[in-house]
Amino acid sequence: MSTLPTLFVSHGAPTLAIVDSPASRFLRELGQTLPRPKAILVASAHWESHGGPxxxxxxxxxxxxxFGGFPDALFDIRYPAPGAPEMxxxxxxxxSREGVAVAQSPSRGLDHGAWxxxxxxxPGADIPVAQISVVRGASPEEHERIGRALAPLREDGVLIIGSGSLxxxxxxxxxQPIDIPAPEWVSSFGDWMKARLDANDLQALRDYRARAPNAARNHPTEEHLLPLYVALGAAGDNSRAERLHASYEYGILAMDVYAFTQG
Incomplete structure (x- = not known):
């Protein structure tokens, strides 16, 4: 089979699973257009560990x-995909081979960043899935390193997804309503990220917090952007970024989806 890209997917609010929006429609189509993976590994913003992944x-x-305070329909959803313990x-x-300290959880389920x-x-929930955590306090570059270590999984037909939010x-x-336009402080950050990803400007991307406009306002904490760096690293050296989707929800959530492939 052809080598899969790696993905960064903005999952927005949990209600993405039950609302009709440009982002939800795009994700339904995306699953049908990608080559079918043998397994999926999701680096989720909603699983943080300390000291290593x-x-x-x-x-x-x-x-x-x-999560709490959302419609009952969300709590009724089950995603009964098999696990992927061997993967x-x-x-x-x-x-471990790359010197990254890693823990193993025998029972961790799928948080909403994945399901x-x-x-x-x-929707058939018939592809084996496992998760990997992001590391609290670790830098974007350290998450790139995690991704690079995982890159050989792609040759095994594994789809590596970083799930967070741009x-x-x-x-x-x-x-505010779901379709309200994004304010400039949100859109300017997304535009900066796209320009740097298009240019494969790794130094700027690693230093986004100091260089990108309104970085701290868009990410008071970093866990929702760090999965992007896992996906970027897992694509290997000289990767090429392609923005597959861009929309906003509630004005504040940029729902960008990026694919990373070898350039």
Missing amino acids: AVSLAATPQTIHD AARAASLL VLLHLMY THNLHEFRG
Whole structure:
């Protein structure tokens, strides 16, 4: 089979799973257009570890509803995909081989950073899935390194997805409608990221917090952007970024989806 790209997917709010929006429609189409993976590894913003990444080895991962205050329909969703413990163990081995300290969780399920987008992309829930955490306090460059260590999985037919959000400041949510235009402080950050990704300007991307406009306002904490760097690293050296989708939800969530392939 042809080598799969790696993906960065903005998952937005959990309601992405049940609302009709440009982003949800795009993800439904994306799952149908990609070559079918043998397994999926998701680096989710909603699983943070300390000191190094962790991988999930659960054979039958549970659907984790790690949120509150949303419609009952969200809590009714189950994503009963099989786990991928052998692939996850190989991921841990690849990380260890590159000197990355890694933990293994025997029972971690799928948080909404994984199942919301997979529910749209692969509604049959018939592709084995495992997760890998992001590392609290680790830099973008360190997450690139994690991704680079995982790159050999792509030759095994594994789809590596970084699931986060290109912008993510929920403190700015004021009950605005889903289709309100994005303010300049949100759009300018997204434009800067696209320009730097298009140019493969790794130094600027690693230093986005100092260089990008309104970086701290769009990401008061970094966990929702760090999965992008895992996907970027996993594409290998001299990768090429392609923005597959761009839209905004609630004005504050940039729903960009990027694919990374060898240039």
